[in-house]
Amino acid sequence: SVLLYYPMLKKRDDFEDILEERRTSSDLRYALRCYTPVLYKGVTPCKTSVLKSMVLQSDQLHYVINQVSKESGRAADDVREEASAILEEMAHSLQLSTVRFFAFMLSKVFKTLFRSICVNEEGIQRLQQAIQEHPVVLLPSHRSYMDFLLMSYILYTYDVALPVIAAGMDFMGMKFVGEMLRMSGAFFIRRSFGGDKLYWSVFSEYVKTMLKNGYAPVEFFLEGTRSRTSKSLTPKLGLLNIVMDPFLKGEVFDVNVVPVSISYERILEESLYARELLGVPKPKESTSGLFKARKVLSEDYGSIHVYFGQPVSVRSLAEGRVNRCQFNLVPRHIPRRPSEEIQSFVNDSAYRLVRAQEENMVLKPWVLLASLLLQNHHQNRAAGQKPGMALDELTTQAVWLRDVSRQYGAFLHWPGTVRVQSRFYEHVFNVSLCVIAGEQGGPGDPRSTVTPEEELLSQAVVVLSCASYRNQMLHVFVRPALLASAIHIASSNQKQEVFNSFSFLRNMFSSEFILCPGATVQDFEEACYLLVKTGVLQVTQQEVLVTERGHRTLAFLTSMLDPFLQGYQVVCRFLCEEDTETLTEKQFIPAVRKVSLCFSVLSSDLQKNALAALQRLGAVRKIKGYVGFHHPCVPGWLD
């Protein structure tokens, strides 16, 4: 079973700004300084060529090459050649000189872009310790292209072993830069290689060889891709499966997994993401594109907080959950589909790790402001009132929300006084105020002659950008908010009744938020625990009662989910009203966009999640890419 854990009980480390020293001492000396990281049990680093030949000579690859050769009728040597070519394409070639080059360049760039890069030093020390004792996997959150360079930069700064990083093939499209990244420790994997046994086996053996021997920490993004919404994404399990395998098969005593939370005050790709969500295609990764993007250098992106979490021992995760004897009866090098037990173990672990990332995400005041403004915006729109709220009311509410968030375990970074005068604060307020002003013409020149579509688009960009700030705190409130909404929609105070609504909502939103499949009861208990502890609810054996002073929190929590509920409603209504019985997934998104007046529905992220939910609930069926639809299954209360 998934362990219950209450984030609010955790104690967090202090931060230290690593840019501070960079601003006072020579970057060149920094880039050229003596770098002597401690390695796993004192192994010596291994040459790329040695590593490659270890992979090619491994039992697993040997077996798969023979198998492929038998099945395809190709000569084994031929298949081996192919494997070797795959490995060439994939493998990193970490070079200290390139790392030093990046260390120099990035120092310059970071100092221009960011006010500070804050790192919890105790986390680094724990990581150092872990690296010496066990093979280590680094799992940073993924919000920006910056993430992995930033990670390596930090590790270089602290003299910690540099990781090898799993990167998408997209980067290889970038001439020169791709190779530079390779030399700074990236290895490249194709986005999809579904049934390609050989590819999979080269890939997994490569990762395992590095990990097992402790040559370098392995780093990858559990979310698979950058989150465009600042919400964590449903974890991908492929690589996690691979890195857990050596432990499960007893090839190493343990593997330590270190979740890393990277919180950007403002993400470099901020406005790109909002446009992407609205259907403006993502620009292809290219060197020239990167060059063009240099204008971002003139803007202020605030600070970054990087929190290295507590190393998680895979051994202790697996304790009592996985029967490792299951590998006793087949040679371990023969690839086999993971058993159901292991699949569910890896899946639960992945959710746990994503939650561990979320938990240590640092929240800035404007995350709270954005939440409040958005709620206000929605409520005013619904009531047909004039948008906007008074500044002192906003301040009062923000202070209230700050205290509530802390109670719910949020990791707030709240400066002594919010200094509104700084440039950055202005930016946030600009974005936020636009939401208020939204209806009256949007940012910039109100007299400009823009088409209604363009105007809608620019308003939507503002709302979605604002939402991406709000989303940063969703993980703090998602379970209590689900419970609050469940209480709201349940027909009575009966605990069972509330639980049923909770369970339905949770199931529906399980692609939207990080909610581990099968952990409904634990989530319900956690939500109850939090709401009871904060005096919002009284929960007896039979009933769930809202206290007198709980109403305000409860109202806040329900409104937090409102935009999502509304969005899902729009999707459902669209599907109900749509004449055609079937439509393609490609048609679906623009079609929904057309009928919608609710900004959040414009986000392709929400649309996809809603569709996935309806599919899971059996309301929609997928037939080879078409969306089929059973009318009667839309639950009544959505209307």
Place this chain on the structure above:
Amino acid sequence: LHGCAPVWLEIMKWNGWGYSDSRFLFNKKGQAEFTGKRYRLSGMIIPGLKDWFEGTFGANLQHKTPPTPLLTNTAVPPATLNEAFVEEVKSTGIPFSHDAEDRVFRAHGHCLHEIFALREGKIGRVPDMVVWPSCHNDVVKIVQLACKHNVCLMPYGGGTSVSSALECPPEETRSIVSLDTSQMNRILWIDEKNLTAHVEAGIVGQDLERLLNESGYCTGHEPDSMEFSSLGGWVATRASGMKKNIYGNIEDLVVHIKMVTPQGVIEKSCQGPRMSTGPDIHHFIMGSEGTLGVVTEVTMKIRPMPEYQKYGSVVFPNFEQGVACLREVAKQRCAPASIRLMDNEQFKFGHALKPQVSSIFTSFLDGLKKFYITKFKGFDPNHLCVATLLFEGNREKVLQHEKQVYDIAAKFGGLAAGEDNGQRGYMLTFVIAYLRDLGMDYYVIGESFETSVPWDRVLDICRNVKARIIRECKDKGVQFPPLSTCRVTQTYDAGACVYFYFAFNYRGLSDPVHVYEQVEHAAREEILANGGSLSHHHGVGKLRKEWMRDTISNVGMGMLKSVKDYVDPNNIFGNRNLL
């Protein structure tokens, strides 16, 4: 009727391993010495032991934990006798006793918790009576009487069990009778045409070898416990001997077994070397751990005594290379009579047990060897490990064989390290059990346990189990780093037997035995999770029972259970081992 085997009782310790006259101690100068005259190490000073002992365990000679010196009869629970049974036994003339000392002596094996309790003078449930049958027919009579009067019988051989097999089940309400086979110790005949010997099952290993040697033969079965363990015990636990590569394990050595069960006597009608007559009934008997009956007589293969024996040793730069070499030796099926590989910690331990050298010349030579290996060959003293070898056969073949093995070793970076190191390695086998008693005098407790594992898992299991022991000790609050070491002691075509040694300083722990048991339990779980077996030759007893079902499947359990139900429906052989 005290002591039909009074000699035995007097020369053996009642609360520790082996002979009363042989033990390790730290003398007034703080030097370790081994007392007595029985072993090569006896009477010698071992200068390195103190430093190793203190350094490894953080132990201190000032902190002593001496045992309770004498057994007080008041600590022993009174005997629950079945009067009618006692009367009938008396009328048969078979000797018996309900003397406290006799009963306590047969109430335990040599698990740590058993010896620890004895040293503290704590006695749990013990047999109520001891009987000493002197032949097969005596056993038949006793078993019949036991069935008639519903008393519980527990066969007792050499008492060297390390599986809690001899512990009396505390829930047993019937009178428990320990059936001591020690008086059934004769070789009944030797058949030189077929090279077999028919032997009573109570004979202990060293007597069997000595007596056969007088006729120019041996069985070649030499388990580490052979000084004290009995033939019947070997059969009942599926024992394995050090020289199994030449002579085979007990299942290969046995030609015929006679066992007395509540249903009568089970035996085959002929002595054919192999039979296709359904499942081999010997395999119900071997490993039955005293739950089905008493093995009384065994026909065993014998061999002419080897003409020539030679010890040897090889140093490897690291354990991985050593295992690779053993694997290759097994692959080429050229394993010597014995080949064992110690890890680095054990190598250091062995080194610490080197007796004081008699001449400056030897110590100079030792220094030179050390210099050659560590400086000239570049072996890291903290990684190197040693294999000990024993070759047997005719001189010419031994030398040839020796060369073959050393050639293979050389391919894995192994350097021949001399006969003396090898011989000392094997000598340690017999004295190592005495060392535990020394440790227990100074807050150090420990034990060894074994498993068998496929070749591809050997390195993984060694690393993981050792690491698990260290981790568990830390988690359980052990204040000092434990000794956690292993050796590969047997090679097979498809795998190897691995021994783990584990000991720690328990100062500061309120219940050291419990901590010890938790760690051993965790280590066994780790063994199983790494593809190791529940036991290679120690057996299951009561200590490892909980894992039996997972080990042999539900159906397997059912099979064994149905045999037990048929053979012994009233659970006369009620030691509750195995199932």
